[in-house]
Amino acid sequence: MPRTMTTQVQSASQRQMPAAHLTRTMQLLEKTCTDLDSELSNEINDNPALEMVDEMRCPDCKRVIRTFPCQICLNQHGAAGPIVYVAPRRQNHSAASDSEEYLSNDNRIRNPESLAEHVLKQVAPSLDKQERGVAEYILARLDEHGFLLEHTAEIASYLRVRISTVKKVLELLRRADPVGIASENVTECLLTQLEVLDKDGMGNPLAHDLLTEFWEQLGRRDFGAIARKRHVSVESVKLAAQFIKRNLSPYPSQAHWNNAESASGRYFRPDVEVQKNPHAEDGPLVVQVFTAARGSLRVNPTVRDMVKRIEEPEKKDEWSAYLERAALFVKCMRQRDNAMRRIVRLIVKRQPAFILGDDSDLIPMTRAELAEELELHESTISRAVASKTICLPNGRIIPLSLFFDRSLAVRAAVRKIVNDEEKAMTDEQIATKLVDYGYKVARRTVAKYRSMLGILPANLRARQLPRAA
DNA sequence: CTATGGCACGGATT
DNA sequence: AATCCGTGCCATAG
Numbered sequence: 409m410p411r412t413m414t415t416q417v418q419s420a421s422q423r424q425m426p427a428a429h430l431t432r433t434m435q436l437l438e439k440t441c442t443d444l445d446s447e448l449s450n451e452i453n454d455n456p457a458l459e460m461v462d463e464m465r466c467p468d469c470k471r472v473i474r475t476f477p478c479q480i481c482l483n484q485h486g487a488a489g490p491i492v493y494v495a496p497r498r499q500n501h502s503a504a505s506d507s508e509e510y511l512s513n514d515n516r517i518r519n520p521e522s523l524a525e526h527v528l529k530q531v532a533p534s535l536d537k538q539e540r541g542v543a544e545y546i547l548a549r550l551d552e553h554g555f556l557l558e559h560t561a562e563i564a565s566y567l568r569v570r571i572s573t574v575k576k577v578l579e580l581l582r583r584a585d586p587v588g589i590a591s592e593n594v595t596e597c598l599l600t601q602l603e604v605l606d607k608d609g610m611g612n613p614l615a616h617d618l619l620t621e622f623w624e625q626l627g628r629r630d631f632g633a634i635a636r637k638r639h640v641s642v643e644s645v646k647l648a649a650q651f652i653k654r655n656l657s658p659y660p661s662q663a664h665w666n667n668a669e670s671a672s673g674r675y676f677r678p679d680v681e682v683q684k685n686p687h688a689e690d691g692p693l694v695v696q697v698f699t700a701a702r703g704s705l706r707v708n709p710t711v712r713d714m715v716k717r718i719e720e721p722e723k724k725d726e727w728s729a730y731l732e733r734a735a736l737f738v739k740c741m742r743q744r745d746n747a748m749r750r751i752v753r754l755i756v757k758r759q760p761a762f763i764l765g766d767d768s769d770l771i772p773m774t775r776a777e778l779a780e781e782l783e784l785h786e787s788t789i790s791r792a793v794a795s796k797t798i799c800l801p802n803g804r805i806i807p808l809s810l811f812f813d814r815s816l817a818v819r820a821a822v823r824k825i826v827n828d829e830e831k832a833m834t835d836e837q838i839a840t841k842l843v844d845y846g847y848k849v850a851r852r853t854v855a856k857y858r859s860m861l862g863i864l865p866a867n868l869r870a871r872q873l874p875r876a877a
Numbered sequence: 878c879t880a881t882g883g884c885a886c887g888g889a890t891t
Numbered sequence: 892a893a894t895c896c897g898t899g900c901c902a903t904a905g
Contacts, residue, residue: 629893629894641882641883641884642883642884642885643882643883643884644882644883774889774890774891775890775891776889776890776891786890786891787891789891790890790891794891812890812891814889814890814895814896814897815896815897834879834880834881835880835881836879836880849897849898850897850898850899851880851881851898852881852882852897852898852899852900853896853897853898855880855881855882856896856897856898859882865880865881865882866880866881867880867881867905878905879904879905880903880904880905881902881903881904881905882901882902882903882904883900883901883902883903884899884900884901884902885898885899885900886897886898886899887896887897887898888895888896888897888898889894889895889896889897890893890894890895890896891892891893891894891895
């Protein structure tokens with residue numbers, strides 16, 4: 409009787425797979441690798457049948473390997489296309505040394521310290537001992553998005569320090585690198601980021617009011633109402649909203665800004681990383697898709713064996729349920745990783761020029777196209793691409809969705825044209841010039857791109873070239 | 878009169 | 892179904 413039970417449970421879980429659990433896979437697919445981390449640790453915590461073993465396996469040759477990418481497969485690979493690995497995400501903790509070897513350029517952006525350490529390092533110099541204690545406490549109490557869960561007063565009383573001290577520390581923390589960290593809520597976080605941008609002279613005057621006064625309308629995208637109350641145009645409201653979306657990140661723990669200009673090294677953990685082939689200059693690109701944690705996830709075989717021996721039906725059921733859930737989770741996770749891998753592979757395959765070059769090399773493509781080629785549903789692509797970021801070989805971190813920006817290349821051309829112009833060109837002239845580059849866009853559209861790029865209209869763009877010799 | 882910005886509509890994308 | 896994006900047309904500033 410015990411035996412049959414087990415087999416039933418197992419086969420049942422496999423047959424059910426398609427319907428209900430596809431949605432689970434989808435949920436996982438939507439998650440950033442950072443989010444995936446917490447999801448995973450939750451699951452492991454309350455499911456004893458699930459375990460994470462500290463070993464990495466090459467997804468292609470299945471060998472256990474020490475570092476990604478797998479050197480063996482790397483060497484065998486022809487020039488067929490990019491090599492894409494699902495790699496465990498580099499851990500925060502002490503693993504500083506061994507992971508560095510395959511991270512070529514530019515480690516401004518990534519160093520394997522924890523977020524808390526990273527922030528603390530920045531603020532520590534300007535704090536005294538007591539304040540530092542407060543900072544440490546605060547950083548330890550952040551949720552997975554980087555928000556502060558406790559109120560100032562609570563912290564103060566718990567630590568027996570003055571409220572003003574806590575406030576002071578908070579002020580500093582929020583301005584530290586993942587800007588907006590330790591904010592109490594999304595609005596506050598966005599405001600801090602905005603403030604910092606303002607100081608660098610690349611703010612947007614309307615954005616502030618949008619966040620404070622019109623938060624609700626902004627959520628509903630009721631731009632008209634905002635425009636009326638503020639006596640400004642709907643267009644400028646839209647632009648401000650766009651500004652917010654593009655340049656601010658609601659969750660400090662995953663701040664990303666793609667704005668071309670602010671090249672200063674920002675700290676961020678991408679979900680995908682592309683590198684040039686370390687072994688051959690012109691070899692295929694090597695891509696890592698990060699998944700949660702380190703090592704590989706599996707159903708704990710010891711538990712599985714143990715369950716077979718349990719006699720009491722009650723306990724047996726309980727454990728079988730654990731096993732089933734574990735198996736399911738592992739499966740969904742693999743499926744998720746695999747989907748990510750296929751999608752990213754295709755993206756990289758299609759856009760090598762953009763990855764190695766600049767904005768102007770982006771070839772227009774749509775999620776739908778990829779969906780068709782991969783025989784996935786287009787919403788799958790959307791989920792996989794939304795809210796994820798990729799680190800290019802030059803160190804630039806951009807949202808994966810930028811690959812689907814229809815006008816990026818055109819905007820790049822506009823910027824180039826304006827930069828090279830002898831004397832200020834009107835939008836009309838720019839539009840004409842764009843034809844030479846193979847883009848045909850309406851004059852009105854040029855105007856839009858211009859304002860997106862923060863370029864002033866022609867009449868305000870007096871050229872100071874004359875002085876040359 | 879010319880160059881731009883405002884608004885709204887329609888088709889494409891998600 | 893909800894959004895995004897490019898455009899055309901019109902108003903206004905210079």
